[in-house]
Amino acid sequence: MxxxxxxxxxxxxxxxxxxxxxxxxxxxxxxxxxxxxxxxxxxxxxxxxxxxxxxxxxxxxxxxxxxxxxxxxxxxxxxxxxxxxxxxxxxxxxxxxxxxxxxxxxxxxxxxxxxxxxxxxxxxxxxxxxxxxxxxxxxxxxxxxxxxxxxxxxxxxxxxLPEKLLTPQPCKPGYLAVLGRIAPEKGVDRAIRIATRCSIPLKIAAKVDRSDQEYYDELIRPLIDGNPLVEYIGEIGDSEKSEFLSGAIGLLLPIDWPEPFGLVMIEAMACGTPVIAYNRGSVAEILDDGLTGFIVEDEISAVVAVGRLAGLNRVAIRKQFEARFxxxxxxxxxxxxxxxxxxxxxxxxxxxxxxx
Structure with a gap:
């Protein structure tokens, strides 16, 4: 054709x-x-x-x-x-x-x-x-x-995604992760509050568009500066994502908009990493609640879900990626x-x- x-x-x-x-x-x-x-x-x-x-x-x-x-x-x-x-x-x-x-x-x-x-x-x-x-x-x-x-x-x-683009890496998960883009609808401020309430380190690998610079400067930067639990890495490419996501206990996606798809969810799944996401837009179609992550409604339920991440099977998450995405x-x-x-x-x- x-x-x-x-x-x-x-x-x-x-x-x-x-x-x-x-x-x-x-x-x-x-x-x-x-x-x-x-x-x-x-x-x-x-x-x-x-x-x-x-x-x-x-x-x-x-x-x-x-x-x-x-x-x-x-x-x-x-x-x-x-x-x-x-x-x-x-x-x-x-x-x-x-x-x-x-x-x-x-x-x-x-x-x-x-x-x-x-x-x-x-x-x-x-x-x-x-x-x-x-x-x-x-x-x-x-x-x-x-x-x-x-x-x-x-x-x-x-x-x-290409099946072998992102794969699980042999490392011990030790932090929560945010990946993608810093913008109001992505809820990075909520991710910081969730991680802080759980007393778990948070690593943010995300870009800041020119149109979102003011949002970052006024709302996000003050939450990062002086917070020993939060590390802002910046934008990363595909070659760095397997290690970044494999090292994460879970990916946080506390979005506040009708997400059309959300590539970061299947990127995490490809690495065997579970996702905690707010129930907006496509989330309920992409995540299998209790298998590849948890679908939550607010910060309180997200904090509770963080405590349940250790019970998910990372091998099963990768297999679900291979079957669906x-x-x-x-x-x-x-x-x-x-x-x-x-x-x-x-x-x-x-x-x-x-x-x-």
Missing amino acids: RIAQVAPLTEAVPPKLYGGTERVVHWLTEELVALGHDVTLFASGDSQTSAKLDATWPKALRLDGSVRDPNALHMVMLEGVRQKCDDEEFDILHFHLDYYPFSLFYRQPTPFLTTLHGRLDLPEHQPVFNIFSRVPVISISDSQRRPVPQANWLRTIHHG TARRMALDYLAAYRSLTQAAQPRIKLVSSAE
Whole structure:
């Protein structure tokens, strides 16, 4: 199958450090190539891929200080994809740009679908999915769908990681962990309070976006400074995550938003590390309560759950990851979605009897 994967230009594919969507696109692309498909990746020029790379811009936009209007370059990329559709280069187009492709690609014949990677509960999303109610979309959790039931949901496909990307390491767990991004909705302040109430060290490996710097400076930094239990490590890459997560008693995810998926949960599971997460968004779909972690409602129940972490089997957590959240499973799910669209788009031959 000739497949186009169209990624955001914000980060390279894969990203050098943080970048959830671009990491998922990378893992999916590599699995599709390994399965024998002809894949073209539309992404920044500093991307690394086994597919054919079609680079709209030489460098990931987050790392390129000369770019002040990223929308302009995304529009250029979309037009490049459309022109190649005119030459019938693809059997299916797979976008990871939210609703940006809807209007242009709804008016051309090549089958396409879009994986929606973000939250969909904002009021301005309603008119988008009212107008484009026939555009096929993929959800990354069932909970992500709830605000826009009018969308043309093709199926839910949970994210997956390469099976050997993150693995359990032989070390004795000795701290609680936070991984990912420091932002109000991620609840790092709550994680600090939970760890402090448990008198257990907390290590925070997370980035601070420019837009969240004020939140970090005003709320999070005062909770870290002078607190002997809390260590702020900063942003880490995949090569460091196995050791970081394997050394953790548990991963804390006290979120306060409708999390569409939450890659950090399956990253922890890949290392055999249990997760304590607030019951928001996708959490109840990703975690098996009492097996891969605990689903809680508030700080008090989180503190209680920390005391129960030692009773969970880390080998069983890793096995659950292998059963549910590998990149190969994700790729096979997407191939089934692609085939359903390409088969529906094939012209149907009408059989005419001699009597007619």
